[in-house]
């Protein structure tokens with residue numbers, strides 16, 4: 467994948483409010499193959515994989531968030547979920563416990579992000595292709611798409627990331643449509659109540675603005 471970089475400016479999450487920026491998070495137990503790296507000591511708790519793509523003639527910047535280490539505590543810091551537009555939830559078909567733990571990951575995800583699209587990934591299918599015939603009911607039960615993937619030989623990897631990006635963007639557009647609606651309602655509301663506002667309140671709001679800028 468594209469080069470990764472994690473520095474402080476990457477962690478300013480306000481950028482994800484911009485139309486052309488999406489954030490996709492990866493979840494799952496340790497060593498399921500989220501980063502597809504040979505075993506290594508975790509130097510950084512967080513890695514951002516940056517990816518640029520064009521959708522409907524618009525350039526979209528995608529940040530894939532990936533962790534090392536923190537998932538051993540079976541829980542992520544809330545800032546990891548903050549403003550995420552989609553989630554890729556990975557388990558290892560060779561290790562049943564990683565499949566069982568999806569329940570916990572999914573619960574935590576939904577506490578923080580109740581609505582974002584989520585894809586379930588059964589990884590390492592290269593180790594035993596027969597697993598693709600097995601039923602993994604978790605995904606079906608939750609109404610989530612399930613992808614059989616091998617990060618090692620590349621099976622379904624491109625499709626997975628393309629679809630995750632599409633889902634993230636469509637989620638973002640829907641929610642911004644909804645935001646537009648809310649904003650319009652607020653504008654109308656303001657017109658109706660303007661006369662009631664005293665000068666004092668106007669001063670206060672100016673002060674608030676200069677504080678926050």
Ligand SMILES: Nc1nc2c(ncn2[C@@H]2O[C@H](COP(=O)(O)OP(=O)(O)OP(=O)(O)O)[C@@H](O)[C@H]2O)c(=O)[nH]1
Nearest residue numbers: 496497498499500501502503505534590616617618
């Ligand atoms: N056979 C096989 N091995 C894989 C595959 N994907 C990853 N691995 C191996 O699984 C091990 C763990 O992979 P990682 O990518 O480090 O897993 P991770 O989920 O990022 O683990 P943490 O960073 O510790 O959370 C490594 O030895 C990888 O080489 C796969 O598709 N097939």
Ligand SMILES: [Mg+2]
Nearest residue numbers: 500501533534
């Ligand atoms: Mg990793």
